[in-house]
Amino acid sequence: MIGIVGIVIIFAMVFGGYLLAGGKLAIIIKSLPYEMMMIGGAAVGAFVISNDVPAIKHTLKDIGKVFKGPTWKPEDYRDLLCLMFELIRIARQNPLDLETHIEAPGDSPVFGRYPKIAADHEAVDLICDTLRAAGMNYDDPHQVEEVLEKRLEAHMHHSMHSSHALQTVADGLPALGIVAAVLGVIKTMGSIDQPPEVLGKMIGGALVGTFLGVFLAYGLVGPFAVKLKAAVEEDAHFYNLIREVLVANLHNHPPTICIEVGRQNTPGSRRPSFSDLEEALKASKREAA
Template sequence: MIVIIGFIVVLGSIYTGLSIGGGNVLVLWHISEFITVLGICLGVMIIASPLSVLKAIMVKVLQAFRGGPVPKRAFDDIMKMLYQFFMLARKDGLLALEEHLANPEESSICSKYPSFYKNPRAVQFLFDNLRPIVDGRIKPEQVQGMVHAEIETIREEQKKPVHILQMVGDSFPGIGICAAVLGIILTMGSVAEGAETVGHKVAAALTGTFLGVLGAYGFINPLTTLIETNNETELRYYRLIGNGLVGFANGLAPLMSVEMARRALLSSERPEADDLEVRLKEMMSAR
């Protein structure tokens, strides 16, 4: 929603500025320039991106409009869920986790936290790293390296859509100039038609330059920055899970394992340690 508000502010500023200056926003409406600029940008993106990256770009843009890949409650939910898993393992042994790992959709613990089980990547990340611990196929000191390697893979995957969008944003002004040059070429063929016709065509050509600069600095570059911020938030979510698993694998008490997980968050996202402890204990006592 906040992205839409920002776009409205940008467009509203253009409309207001034109109106104050005595102009009409319709002077910017030259469909040929829009098709040229947007079409070239789309083509550049297709040329530069494998199909998997194009899909990732669409996902990242949609997530930006929806408020980000990690809902506000997701950090709290995952800490509660990890605590329940760790307490279950401490009380009944590691094998008690197997039924939850085998069928996460039917897990009595996972089903309480839709922010987790509706995120396939998060489910895969947690269970792929928890399963070797439960099966005893990995030493406790090796867990951190395994988790770190997967987080680095996620980081690399996140970089690709951002890189392509940055490239498109940087190309937008140049593409606008290309559209303007095409407009001037058309104008040169209409010199004999009089000053009014030439003026109209020159205005249309200059609109291409305007669209290129506006597209870059008013829309694409800010959106790319937001996606980068969302990516960092998503990485902290996975670091939270990873820190909790590392603490659990190394024999820390469930509460301390969750405390390790909590340290992955920014101060604006992180609940107070005492408050979190109280809520976790109340949750378990209410069961």
């Protein structure tokens, strides 16, 4: 919602200020379709050239985060801690029972109580693979911690691709605006025999290209890339939380301590309070009983 508010403010301030200064929208409106076709079309074409089909689909999907914000909300962090507590408790009580959950998480009643987390393949795979590795009796927990670190870095790099792709488009838009403006000047030079009032309108139309390229770059696409990057970085805390809890488990801390380590490493805006988490854990125990 806040993203839509920002867009409204941008348009209101830019075009409102232009009108209050005595500008006329007629020439912008007349030139806009052609300039948008040249600049926007070239930007889309360059984006398609620079990315493969999966990356294009991933970027288009991620644009929704500009308006929806990060995927993981405060209640999801609380649910994750409850899920991790249940799995660690099962692993400590009966490792054989744990195998039924981590080998087929889609059929697990534990994962089934948290459908949003269960639907995220990266989170589920991270949990199951690490718990499976823990069952192999690793002598050095730091080995697993290093593997987790590299895996999270790879996931972060992949998740950032959409932001980088949009930022590349934003960086190229001003130059594409200049291209459109030059084409407008070329068109104007072909009509140099026209009276000044006609030439003035043609030059004004050509300058719309420069305006549009800069406006799209710094007013829309650039901020989209920044917001998307912030959302991805915020979501990264969710996966880092999984790592912290699992590493604590590898060091054989009690389940409650493992969960508290995770809670303490949750960002303040997403961190559940101690009492809220305790109530959620009690509720999960009742459901599991």
